[in-house]
Amino acid sequence: MTEIADIEKKDLLYKGKAKEMFTTNDPDIMWVHYMDQVTAFNGKKKVQMQGKGQTNCEISSLIFTDLAKHGIENHFIKQLDANNQLVKRVKIIPLETVVRNFASGSFEKRYGVEHLMAFEKPVTEFFYKSDELDDPFINDFDAEALNVATEDQMKRIRDIALKVNDRLKEIFSEMNVDLVDFKVEFGMTSDGQLILADEISPDSCRLIDRTTKKSLDKDVFRKGLGALVPVYKELLGRLEKVEDVQ
Secondary structure: OOOHHHOOEEEEEEEOOOEEEEEEOOOOEEEEEEOOEEEEOOOOEEEEOOOHHHHHHHHHHHHHHHHHHOOOOEOEEEEOOOOEEEEEOOEEOOEEEEEEEEOOHHHHHHHOOOOOOEEEEEEEEEEEOOOOOOOOEEOHHHHHHOOOOOHHHHHHHHHHHHHHHHHHHHHHHHOOEEEEEEEEEEEEOOOOOEEEEOOOOOOOEEEEEOOOOOEOOOHHHHOOOOOHHHHHHHHHHHHHOOHHHO
């Protein structure tokens, strides 16, 4: 692997809703740029917000670093500056893995249950990554039939996601925050290792302040509850005070 100091950004490979991915002079390393853009409802609602990319980049960098310290292998290598990271190049498995500790979002709508009903144990769900199909719900058998993931990969994804949930709950508890749910993605490295990828930020989590019951995540934007970036900065400030994450 090329020395980090010698890594150079090359061609734009992919532009998503919140990040741009660039190749580098090392085939196993990608350059990630977090954009000052926020979207909701599969990109149907889109706004530019200065400072949003930097805040998410810093939050995700801290969390991925912490997860690695706790034995959860992931793609994060280094934060370069305010909006840019280096990560291991992976082939993303086209699944969104969602872990829920409380009822919210599509689960709440699907089953008509009380908002923020607490679960006795976490609920793990999978969604097929497809903007054209609006990311439909998918189960293990569907994933195997579509050659999205093998039975063993699905089991490993579920196991890792639950370990991530355990650690995230510990982190956010120290911040006086309840982890309602979160979305993660996984990918395969060039040597065939399945690892955690993408990002973990208030874009991909639902977070509720235990005292005020206010949202500290992208629901602020989805539901028009106020300015988003100050909320993200507040969350980053709390995260930076968690000693174990430093």
